[in-house]
Amino acid sequence: xxxxxxxxxxxxxxxxxxxxxxxxxxxxxxxxxxxxxxxxxxxxxxxxxxxxxxxxxxxxxxxxxxxxxxxxxxxxxxxxxxxxxxxxxxxxxxxxxxxxxxxxxxxxxxxxxxxxxxxxxxxxxxxxxxxxxxxxxxxxxxxxxxxxxxxxxxxxxxxxxxxxxxxxxxxxxxxxxxxxxxxxxxxxxxxxxxxxxxxxxxxxxxxxxxxxxxxxxxxxxxxxxxxxxxxxxxxxxxxxxxxxxxxxxxxxxxxxxxxxxxxxxxxxxxxxxxxxxxxxxxxxxxxxxxxxxxxxxxxxxxxxxxxxxxxxxxxxxxxxxxxxxxxxxxxxxxxxxxxxxxxxxxxxxxxxxxxxxxxxxxxxxxxxxxxxxxxxxxxxxxxxxxxxxxxxxxxxxxxxxxxxxxxxxxxxxxxxxxxxxxxxxxxxxxxxxxxxx
Amino acid sequence: xxxxxxxxxxxxxxxxxxxxxxxxxxxxxxxxxxxxxxxxxxxxxxxxxxxxxxxxxxxxxxxxxxxxxxxxxxxxxxxxxxxxxxxxxxxxxxxxxxxxxxxxxxxxxxxxxxxxxxxxxxxxxxxxxxxxxxxxxxxxxxxxxxxxxxxxxxxxxxxxxxxxxxxxxxxxxxxxxxxxxxxxxxxxxxxxxxxxxxxxxxxxxxxxxxxxxxxxxxxxxxxxxxxxxxxxxxxxxxxxxxxxxxxxxxxxxxxxxxxxxxxxxxxxxxxxxxxx
Numbered sequence: 001x002x003x004x005x006x007x008x009x010x011x012x013x014x015x016x017x018x019x020x021x022x023x024x025x026x027x028x029x030x031x032x033x034x035x036x037x038x039x040x041x042x043x044x045x046x047x048x049x050x051x052x053x054x055x056x057x058x059x060x061x062x063x064x065x066x067x068x069x070x071x072x073x074x075x076x077x078x079x080x081x082x083x084x085x086x087x088x089x090x091x092x093x094x095x096x097x098x099x100x101x102x103x104x105x106x107x108x109x110x111x112x113x114x115x116x117x118x119x120x121x122x123x124x125x126x127x128x129x130x131x132x133x134x135x136x137x138x139x140x141x142x143x144x145x146x147x148x149x150x151x152x153x154x155x156x157x158x159x160x161x162x163x164x165x166x167x168x169x170x171x172x173x174x175x176x177x178x179x180x181x182x183x184x185x186x187x188x189x190x191x192x193x194x195x196x197x198x199x200x201x202x203x204x205x206x207x208x209x210x211x212x213x214x215x216x217x218x219x220x221x222x223x224x225x226x227x228x229x230x231x232x233x234x235x236x237x238x239x240x241x242x243x244x245x246x247x248x249x250x251x252x253x254x255x256x257x258x259x260x261x262x263x264x265x266x267x268x269x270x271x272x273x274x275x276x277x278x279x280x281x282x283x284x285x286x287x288x289x290x291x292x293x294x295x296x297x298x299x300x301x302x303x304x305x306x307x308x309x310x311x312x313x314x315x316x317x318x319x320x321x322x323x324x325x326x327x328x329x330x331x332x333x334x335x336x337x338x339x340x341x342x343x344x345x346x347x348x349x350x351x352x353x354x355x356x357x358x359x360x361x362x363x364x365x366x367x368x369x370x371x372x373x374x375x376x377x378x379x380x381x382x383x384x385x386x387x388x389x390x391x392x393x394x395x396x397x398x399x400x401x402x403x404x405x406x407x408x409x410x411x412x413x414x415x416x417x418x419x420x421x422x423x424x425x426x427x428x429x430x431x432x433x434x435x436x437x
Numbered sequence: 438x439x440x441x442x443x444x445x446x447x448x449x450x451x452x453x454x455x456x457x458x459x460x461x462x463x464x465x466x467x468x469x470x471x472x473x474x475x476x477x478x479x480x481x482x483x484x485x486x487x488x489x490x491x492x493x494x495x496x497x498x499x500x501x502x503x504x505x506x507x508x509x510x511x512x513x514x515x516x517x518x519x520x521x522x523x524x525x526x527x528x529x530x531x532x533x534x535x536x537x538x539x540x541x542x543x544x545x546x547x548x549x550x551x552x553x554x555x556x557x558x559x560x561x562x563x564x565x566x567x568x569x570x571x572x573x574x575x576x577x578x579x580x581x582x583x584x585x586x587x588x589x590x591x592x593x594x595x596x597x598x599x600x601x602x603x604x605x606x607x608x609x610x611x612x613x614x615x616x617x618x619x620x621x622x623x624x625x626x627x628x629x630x631x632x633x634x635x636x637x638x639x640x641x642x643x644x645x646x647x648x649x650x651x652x653x654x655x656x657x658x659x660x661x662x663x664x665x666x667x668x669x670x671x672x673x674x675x676x677x678x679x680x681x682x683x684x685x686x687x688x689x690x691x692x693x694x695x696x697x698x699x700x701x702x703x704x705x706x707x708x709x710x711x712x713x
Contacts, residue, residue: 275477
């Protein structure tokens with residue numbers, strides 16, 4: 001009897017310990033945007049299928065999140081098991097060996113279905129180090145009614161010359177309608193995302209093959225003078241403090257005839273609950289200058305696991321679920337096809353239901369395919385990244401250059417002076433960092 | 438003639454005070470109003486002041502998405518905990534500086550204040566490593582320690598200023614009557630300094646409640662206070678101003694109510710030295 005009680009107690013303790021050992025809590029750091037919030041709402045489907053895993057969410061604003069997770073991963077703090085990081089961080093962190101290879105996503109994951117331009121930025125040595133949750137490029141959003149009234153027709157693939165001409169013709173400052181709204185707020189992810197992509201279409205590059213900054217070259221001068229001239233003649237007042245949200249508000253309230261920005265904006269401007277012009281919006285590819293490169297960027301929010309995580313297997317099973325084809329179908333079933341996270345899988349763009357629900361789907365795909373992070377501009381470059389340079393020093397340099405260009409937009413310095421300031425700053429920082437010998 | 442001039446002066450000063458008061462309160466009022474608008478109305482141009490479709494949908498959404506009570510309790514525990522811990526250290530420190538000053542007391546006071554001049558991000562990595570190694574990351578106790586240390590110079594300075602206004606002879610008399618150091622501080626000094634201590638306590642609770650750098654960087658899911666709650670509603674890509682306003686209103690409301698009810702105490706304490 002005594003033996004039986006002892007053995008039963010032992011079995012119960014073993015079962016309890018076993019259960020405790022199996023139950024795992026994953027801490028997930030993520031950004032506050034519609035797609036991520038939707039994922040949180042739908043995560044019950046994952047935990048029901050994996051009762052041994054519980055999820056803790058930490059949602060933060062993008063810049064706060066970047067600082068928070070960078071501190072944590074650089075110090076091996078171990079606060080998070082899954083991180084939401086951008087295409088800028090992935091190659092740098094992979095090189096530092098901070099990320100765990102995603103080699104246990106399961107047989108049914110179908111990594112070949114991921115869009116090649118997105119996948120390329122997340123792969124090193126043939127192994128995926130982060131899985132894309134949603135991807136975006138940039139494109140032109142324009143007011144069909146204003147174009148029609150002015151007798152203009154927007155081509156699917158416009159040139160800068162057409163865009164500039166149309167912007168000036170469509171501007172009616174007395175009615176507070178501006179031909180074009182573009183980012184002007186200083187920051188590597190703010191005005192420099194747009195201006196770098198625009199510079200690519202003019203054949204400019206951040207650095208030559210010897211890592212020497214190139215702001216003293218003609219393509220950069222053409223880029224900046226075109227941008228400043230366009231904004232002076234056809235842009236809204238106070239544009240030097242406008243970022244994505246400010247331009248979104250202007251466009252949604254009917255004050256912009258054109259807006260070139262992230263493809264994700266299409267879902268906002270076409271939503272009648274938010275936008276006064278929802279039924280009047282047309283879409284076109286980002287402009288080019290006849291040099292074979294368009295002014296569109298490439299960005300994805302991705303899920304990755306810190307190399308130091310002790311919950312790698314559970315974390316990989318969550319990432320496999322959240323970035324799978326089945327997840328896209330789940331979102332479609334629960335919230336409709338228009339709310340499916342875009343820009344990651346080829347199969348989504350082949351789906352007729354999605355094409356019907358998202359009229360901007362085709363252009364989003366073409367925009368993403370047109371951007372190549374390995375060959376972002378006309379000339380050869382030593383870096384990867386379309387609207388950024390994937391080196392740790394870029395955040396500081398990019399923001400410094402962004403401040404110089406924003407000052408030029410505010411009229412504080414001339415275009416030439418801004419370019420000289422940018423060249424001096426970038427040269428100083430790149431020399432200090434050891435790129436320039 | 439003189440009375441007319443005085444009245445005019447009073448009127449101007451009153452108008453000026455009201456203008457400054459309204460200008461300071463307006464952003465909070467605007468945030469509260471925006472929290473009752475739809476997202477489309479929140480960005481409407483020209484904006485509507487009161488004539489809009491009032492809705493509680495933002496509050497419902499925030500409530501559904503976040504665990505407000507957990508963040509609120511974390512804020513209460515961290516701000517009260519750090520202030521009380523700070524007072525525990527600062528009362529004896531300020532006593533010694535006010536009543537038995539040494540040759541270097543003023544230097545020590547200045548040095549303490551100078552620690553507030555260091556940008557916090559400069560010590561983020563060392564503090565983060567210390568927290569990591571001692572298992573204090575994402576813990577209330579860790580945040581209480583760091584906020585205590587951050588606000589300690591202010592607490593010491595405030596208490597020092599109040600204590601100096603109390604005549605040393607009273608403490609001396611207590612000592613002559615046989616009071617020990619503990620009795621002197623607890624039963625003689627502290628009751629006399631209640632207004633000063635109360636305002637120090639209130640001001641530091643407010644400072645700790647609003648502290649956003651350390652609370653955001655050292656917390657994750659378990660100890661995150663209301664500052665992290667607000668940060669989770671800010672978005673650079675997407676106009677969620679109405680939801681952000683609802684979250685902000687919910688985060689500042691408790692401290693606003695506390696400030697409103699204790700304003701007499703706060704003003705009395707802050708002008709304690711000046712009145713004397």
